Amino acid sequence: MRKADLVYLVGPMGAGKSTIGRLLADSLGLAFYDIDREIEERSGVDIPWIFDMEGEEGFRDRESLMMQEISELGGAVVSTGGGAVLRDDNRSLMMSKGTVVYLCTSIEEQVRRTSKDRKRPLLQKGNPEETLRRLMAEREPLYLQVADHSIATDHRSPKAVVQELVAKIEDGDLNS
Numbered sequence: 443m444r445k446a447d448l449v450y451l452v453g454p455m456g457a458g459k460s461t462i463g464r465l466l467a468d469s470l471g472l473a474f475y476d477i478d479r480e481i482e483e484r485s486g487v488d489i490p491w492i493f494d495m496e497g498e499e500g501f502r503d504r505e506s507l508m509m510q511e512i513s514e515l516g517g518a519v520v521s522t523g524g525g526a527v528l529r530d531d532n533r534s535l536m537m538s539k540g541t542v543v544y545l546c547t548s549i550e551e552q553v554r555r556t557s558k559d560r561k562r563p564l565l566q567k568g569n570p571e572e573t574l575r576r577l578m579a580e581r582e583p584l585y586l587q588v589a590d591h592s593i594a595t596d597h598r599s600p601k602a603v604v605q606e607l608v609a610k611i612e613d614g615d616l617n618s
């Protein structure tokens with residue numbers, strides 16, 4: 443099942459992947475899966491607990507397994523976590539199974555949006571802005587590598603972003 447039947451959202455923390463994914467799925471009449479929430483539901487523990495007990499690599503192993511499992515399902519919008527693009531296998535999976543949308547967001551906006559809660563372990567140590575800048579330098583080439591389409595989210599409501607995405611999908615612009 444390829445392209446508009448399975449849509450993956452990628453991008454940095456605070457890009458709005460989880461928020462936009464749910465709205466996009468509702469608009470398209472597709473199921474919605476957020477990889478982080480699926481991991482939490484399945485394991486019965488939260489993401490900070492997994493990072494504390496198993497380290498980032500332990501979390502990445504769980505993330506890759508969940509990506510594989512969810513990707514077997516069609517008819518869904520899948521919101522990934524900001525680091526899901528780090529592993530080659532995850533990138534190949536997304537590129538082969540679906541349409542990948544990169545939600546582009548400035549560092550300033552990432553900082554603003556992620557300062558509202560403390561559920562992201564990678565931002566709990568050091569200066570969040572410096573961390574987000576470093577992560578973007580490392581990851582943006584990977585977001586661009588997997589993306590069929592990039593869409594800006596700064597100064598735009600989640601609803602406006604979803605409307606643009608729905609229009610593109612209906613026009614077939616995402617069916618490359």
Ligand SMILES: Nc1ncnc2c1ncn2[C@@H]1O[C@H](COP(=O)(O)OP(=O)(O)O)[C@@H](O)[C@H]1O
Nearest residue numbers: 454455456457458459460461555595598599600
């Ligand atoms: N386009 C947007 N404009 C303003 N705030 C947004 C936008 N998209 C998401 N948010 C807010 O930013 C925060 C992080 O969004 P979230 O969907 O969790 O991002 P991600 O899953 O990419 O880390 C939430 O409080 C959400 O309400």
Ligand SMILES: O=C(O)C1=C[C@@H](OP(=O)(O)O)[C@@H](O)[C@H](O)C1
Nearest residue numbers: 454455456478523524525562563
């Ligand atoms: O960027 C990252 O490495 C992470 C992003 C988080 O998801 P969001 O991008 O939805 O915040 C979550 O997967 C975990 O805290 C690690």
Ligand SMILES: [Mg+2]
Nearest residue numbers: 459460522523
């Ligand atoms: Mg999220």
